[in-house]
Amino acid sequence: MPSADEIRDAQRATWAGLSAGWEKWDAVIVAQLGPVGAEMIDRLDMTDDQHHLDIASGTGEPGLTIAKQTPNGRVVLTDLVPEMLDIAARRAKADGLLNVETQVCSADDLPFDDATFDSVSVRFGYMFFPDVTKATAEFARVLKTGGRLASSVWIKPDENPWTTITMQAISSEVDLPAPDPDGPNMYRCAGPGYVRALYEGAGFRDVVEWDVGVELVTRSPAEYWEVMSEHVSLAVAALKQVDAEARERIRANAIAKVGAFEKDGQVRVPGLARCIVGTCR
Numbered sequence: 001m002p003s004a005d006e007i008r009d010a011q012r013a014t015w016a017g018l019s020a021g022w023e024k025w026d027a028v029i030v031a032q033l034g035p036v037g038a039e040m041i042d043r044l045d046m047t048d049d050q051h052h053l054d055i056a057s058g059t060g061e062p063g064l065t066i067a068k069q070t071p072n073g074r075v076v077l078t079d080l081v082p083e084m085l086d087i088a089a090r091r092a093k094a095d096g097l098l099n100v101e102t103q104v105c106s107a108d109d110l111p112f113d114d115a116t117f118d119s120v121s122v123r124f125g126y127m128f129f130p131d132v133t134k135a136t137a138e139f140a141r142v143l144k145t146g147g148r149l150a151s152s153v154w155i156k157p158d159e160n161p162w163t164t165i166t167m168q169a170i171s172s173e174v175d176l177p178a179p180d181p182d183g184p185n186m187y188r189c190a191g192p193g194y195v196r197a198l199y200e201g202a203g204f205r206d207v208v209e210w211d212v213g214v215e216l217v218t219r220s221p222a223e224y225w226e227v228m229s230e231h232v233s234l235a236v237a238a239l240k241q242v243d244a245e246a247r248e249r250i251r252a253n254a255i256a257k258v259g260a261f262e263k264d265g266q267v268r269v270p271g272l273a274r275c276i277v278g279t280c281r
């Protein structure tokens, strides 16, 4: 089992390498994950002067949407990886948002005083933290009493053809090792009640979890492949192991399979996420 430092170092390298893909496909990713962010924001019960902390913000969501909705508030976007936060800062500038700041830090060691924030969001970050229990304790520490924590994680692969199509195509050429159930991976938090137990263990009350459907929408099967092979951590890592010919076979396989989701000039591939909200005691 790698140490927490080793996990953070590996995550830094992974996401720094993925950052160009996330910036390139920003509009596709924003549209795919938007419904999840919207449901999380809805349950945060925000006022327009909210002091909000977004964890594992990556390229800025849902923190930037929250900043737009709380013009008299302040939003702090945080992430382990400066390359990802630089994109978030560029997006904030492009949107003319003046109530946003960025801070590089790890979710399990936050550089903020106790009881600083009214709310905390963590969209698709939990599964990558070295110590999910310690991270949840940090979210409770920096929240004010009564503050809300909203997060989201991916549900199991069967419910997410947008990734399984690509991963099955890759596995026809590469032996993919079973992921370490306790190590960082996209589906680590998929079990029902997994995140709920973390919240309750850290003293959150009124914990509720619910499922939210998403769709990855691209203009063609070929564009689906480009999006997947340039920004999804599992796919990018696995594709590093193959030569150009095998990569081309994998690409052709994925493009053929995703064709089943093509209709009226668009490819719409479904997925399912779980949102979890709780209130800080």
Ligand SMILES: C[S@@+](CC[C@H](N)C(=O)[O-])C[C@H]1O[C@@H](n2cnc3c(N)ncnc32)[C@H](O)[C@@H]1O
Pocket: 008, 011, 015, 033, 055, 056, 057, 058, 059, 060, 061, 062, 078, 079, 080, 081, 084, 105, 106, 107, 108, 122, 123, 124, 125, 128, 129, 130
């Ligand atoms: C899937 S992206 C999510 C980005 C954004 N929240 C969204 O939903 O579009 C996961 C992010 O987690 C970040 N991350 C990984 N390990 C982390 C850690 N220990 N602390 C904070 N962020 C971390 C990565 O750098 C990456 O930006």
